[in-house]
Amino acid sequence: MKITKIYNTPLKYMLIVLASILALAIIFGAIFGVNTSTELSGGSQIKIDVTDLNAGQVLGSAKNTLSKNHLIVEGNSVENNGTKTYLVINVTSRKIANSDEIRTQIATNAGIDESKVLSFKTISPAFKPLSIVLFGVGVLVAIIVVFVVALFRYKLNGALTIGLANLVNIILYLSILILTRIWVNSASLVSLVISMIITNILVVSLLENIRNHASLKQYAGLNEKEITVHFAEKLFIPSVFVCGALCLMSVALLFVINAYVQLFALSLMVASLISFFISQLLSVSVYYNLLSVFNLKRKQKSSKNVNSKK
Amino acid sequence: MKLVKKSTSITLTVIMSVLLCLALILTFVPMKLGSLSYSSFAGNLKYASDLKGGMFGEYYLEDSTSTEDINKAVNSFKTILNDQGYPNAVVLSVGAEKIRVEIGNTPNYDYSKTRSLLTALGVGEFDLRTSTDEKDIFISGRQHITKVQVGSSANRTYVQISFNAEGLEAYKAHMNSKTTVYVYMGGNLQTSFSGSSVVTDDMYLTFTDYDSAEDFALKVKLGSLVPIDFKTDETVINFVSTPYSSLGLTADINNGSYHASSALVAIYIVIGLIMVGVTVYAILRYKAFGVANLLSGLFAICVMIFLMQALPFVELSISSLIAIFIGVVVMEYGALNYVLKVQEEFSEGKTLVSSLESGYKKSIALNVATVVCGLIISAIVAVLSSGAIRVGAIIIAISMLASALNNLCLLPWFVKIYYCFGNRKESHYGLNNGGATNENN
Numbered sequence A: 001m002k003i004t005k006i007y008n009t010p011l012k013y014m015l016i017v018l019a020s021i022l023a024l025a026i027i028f029g030a031i032f033g034v035n036t037s038t039e040l041s042g043g044s045q046i047k048i049d050v051t052d053l054n055a056g057q058v059l060g061s062a063k064n065t066l067s068k069n070h071l072i073v074e075g076n077s078v079e080n081n082g083t084k085t086y087l088v089i090n091v092t093s094r095k096i097a098n099s100d101e102i103r104t105q106i107a108t109n110a111g112i113d114e115s116k117v118l119s120f121k122t123i124s125p126a127f128k129p130l131s132i133v134l135f136g137v138g139v140l141v142a143i144i145v146v147f148v149v150a151l152f153r154y155k156l157n158g159a160l161t162i163g164l165a166n167l168v169n170i171i172l173y174l175s176i177l178i179l180t181r182i183w184v185n186s187a188s189l190v191s192l193v194i195s196m197i198i199t200n201i202l203v204v205s206l207l208e209n210i211r212n213h214a215s216l217k218q219y220a221g222l223n224e225k226e227i228t229v230h231f232a233e234k235l236f237i238p239s240v241f242v243c244g245a246l247c248l249m250s251v252a253l254l255f256v257i258n259a260y261v262q263l264f265a266l267s268l269m270v271a272s273l274i275s276f277f278i279s280q281l282l283s284v285s286v287y288y289n290l291l292s293v294f295n296l297k298r299k300q301k302s303s304k305n306v307n308s309k310k
Numbered sequence B: 001m002k003l004v005k006k007s008t009s010i011t012l013t014v015i016m017s018v019l020l021c022l023a024l025i026l027t028f029v030p031m032k033l034g035s036l037s038y039s040s041f042a043g044n045l046k047y048a049s050d051l052k053g054g055m056f057g058e059y060y061l062e063d064s065t066s067t068e069d070i071n072k073a074v075n076s077f078k079t080i081l082n083d084q085g086y087p088n089a090v091v092l093s094v095g096a097e098k099i100r101v102e103i104g105n106t107p108n109y110d111y112s113k114t115r116s117l118l119t120a121l122g123v124g125e126f127d128l129r130t131s132t133d134e135k136d137i138f139i140s141g142r143q144h145i146t147k148v149q150v151g152s153s154a155n156r157t158y159v160q161i162s163f164n165a166e167g168l169e170a171y172k173a174h175m176n177s178k179t180t181v182y183v184y185m186g187g188n189l190q191t192s193f194s195g196s197s198v199v200t201d202d203m204y205l206t207f208t209d210y211d212s213a214e215d216f217a218l219k220v221k222l223g224s225l226v227p228i229d230f231k232t233d234e235t236v237i238n239f240v241s242t243p244y245s246s247l248g249l250t251a252d253i254n255n256g257s258y259h260a261s262s263a264l265v266a267i268y269i270v271i272g273l274i275m276v277g278v279t280v281y282a283i284l285r286y287k288a289f290g291v292a293n294l295l296s297g298l299f300a301i302c303v304m305i306f307l308m309q310a311l312p313f314v315e316l317s318i319s320s321l322i323a324i325f326i327g328v329v330v331m332e333y334g335a336l337n338y339v340l341k342v343q344e345e346f347s348e349g350k351t352l353v354s355s356l357e358s359g360y361k362k363s364i365a366l367n368v369a370t371v372v373c374g375l376i377i378s379a380i381v382a383v384l385s386s387g388a389i390r391v392g393a394i395i396i397a398i399s400m401l402a403s404a405l406n407n408l409c410l411l412p413w414f415v416k417i418y419y420c421f422g423n424r425k426e427s428h429y430g431l432n433n434g435g436a437t438n439e440n441n
Helices: A003-008 A011-032 A055-068 A099-110 A129-180 A186-213 A224-234 A236-253 A259-309 B006-028 B067-083 B111-121 B165-174 B210-225 B262-286 B288-310 B318-347 B352-384 B387-420
Strands: A043-049 A073-080 A085-091 A121-123 B031-033 B036-038 B054-060 B090-094 B098-104 B126-129 B137-140 B145-153 B156-163 B180-185 B188-194 B203-207 B236-240
Touching: A003 A224, A003 A259, A011 A129, A011 A259, A043 A055, A043 A099, A055 A073, A055 A085, A055 A099, A073 A259, A129 A186, A129 A259, A129 B352, A186 A224, A186 A236, A186 A259, A186 B318, A186 B352, A186 B387, A224 A236, A224 A259, A236 A259, A236 B262, A236 B318, A259 B318, B006 B288, B006 B387, B054 B111, B067 B090, B067 B098, B067 B210, B098 B111, B111 B210, B111 B236, B126 B210, B137 B165, B145 B210, B156 B165, B156 B210, B180 B210, B203 B210, B262 B288, B262 B318, B288 B318, B288 B387, B318 B352, B318 B387, B352 B387
Parallel strands: none
Antiparallel strands: A043 A085, A043 A121, A073 A085, A073 B236, A121 B090, B031 B036, B054 B098, B054 B236, B090 B098, B126 B137, B126 B180, B145 B156, B156 B203, B180 B188
16 A cells, blocks of 8 residues: 555544544543542552562452452552561552451452451542643643744744644543543653654654755645655654654553553553654644645735736 | 765774773773772662662651641652652652652662661651750741751861741850750750850751761751651651562562562563664664664763763653653654655765765754754653653653754764765665665665
8 A cells, every 4th residue: 555545534534533532532531530540649558468478479369359349459569667578559449438348358368367458548649739730731831832933933834733733642642541541640641741742753854844845846846735745755664663663662561560551551552653643644634734725825815916906 | 074084084983982982881881999889870870669669668647637737748758859859759648647658779779878868758847955855945947947958168067057037036045155955856866065156147067977967957957848747666667669560579678689670671671672673774774874873872872871860850760761762762763864865865866975965964954853842842841740750851851962962963973984984885875776775676
């Protein structure tokens, strides 16, 4: 399949798909809420005395028990308490209705005394709400600054393209997080920043190429779409390299047996796929459509001027 | 492209080889010379507790501590630990019972410093008394102290404590040559000294060495900023493994030995494999460009690692390692753009030297634009965020600078030296058939 074919996807179809994903995410989010990790919404912690015990076996048994009680384990560690060794398990639920019953089940399934399983304690979020707000403000400020800089360098078409790319990037990423129930935590927010940077780099590369070369004689006979697609094709392989490398890293992390790391890997994969889609498909389509409209208006204006002079 | 003589190329090659070897040794090789030990730049990188484990502290709260005060204490801990270079520190309140802190170890596993910091966190309020009786407190850290700093003058190290108006009045009233001043922290006597006439508005306490002064200053600061008291007898400080690995469960953590997180191992393996794969592919396909990219990339990575270990607020967590990986990928992206531009110029019928020159010039704008774009976003996010997000953004900003160094300076320069060596065959650069590239075969 020639690469050019993928650039023939009409913009309206892409916008319909995006709007559908957004609508689904809003409905889903309204019904089920957003899945946040203990970093943002707190959770519960339980300690098990594993002195002279096989901590791995106890952990496996405890995880099974918690899973059967619909509790999601986010992380576990082993700590030395001086004379004793404790297994510390964090779960994402703040309120646990039948905590004593679960403690008993853990002790029974692990074959240990119930006194070794301490009671659940609520843990506070690691992130202050203000930190999340400031992060959001930072992202928006970054988008505005990039838009303004692009306005000087690539004119209104380029600036609008990159601004739209950034906004769609954020909205699409968050929508997919909501739909796939991937945790919103510091790792997924870092993935969002990575996605934005990759998208911006790839879109800026396209705009820069068009800016520097489109006025050359060899492209004189091409229309807006042909020029844009021509330069997008040149960036196809480098884009595949960048996004592919990130996907490869994500796949590797999926093999780490830990929910936090696996969900981070998924959010990275989502980030790289979104960046590729926006930079290679959406931005290309938006740019040449904007350019067509702009050129059409300019032609109409100049033809009006000619008529008025007559 | 300004060409140089072959002899100059040889000289430059020798110099660059020596510099590269030196950079790699300083970056990756720890050394011990007698009593002096050097842990290398990579060895100096700080890891958060999620990658290599660390230490934890649990500080039990006095009964009936309000939720508001607990939250203030948690926020104070986070701010202090961030200032101390632990942006990824985990600080949580556990029920209304205790505050739990987890931090990574110092790079050379000097547990004494980590333990000292954790001990200082729960030390309790600093106060000065004229006797051992609690009623004779005349300076209370939370009410009277505004600033604490460490300084040195005439080979003496001191801790300078500044007071507010009320504290200054009390300080001047009680400090004279006839009184003995007792220094307390968290209700425990630390030391005592004979008072003297007040000469300055600030109090100066001298120490024999900088470390002791810094430790004391930190305790006074913590005792003044943290609004609650802890049951110091119940404080627990000890080792903790990583949270993201089942391997860590069997670690012998009594002496601080850990199994590194399996996530860390996986990330290192994948990064290594991808980089080796990209390098081998680049050398096979783009020949001289691939070799030049390898050399310049190594330099750029050494610069990246140097900057990361030099900045005190960079602490590597899982997301930081991914940010490093992305930075290196973006650097390779810029290099790929340069090589493709040169190939494009050559395929239009230009000579090799013209292709190298015009390809480089045409790639400058692209590489500068991508670096500036990446820097703007990462810098703004770094300023306005905290914790792992801030560290990730800072690392991406550092990698943008490394990318600029690699793609705008080092890579073209290495290619130029190779050309000036007398290697003028197009096939050495992955360019064949008078303008046709390997891609067209």
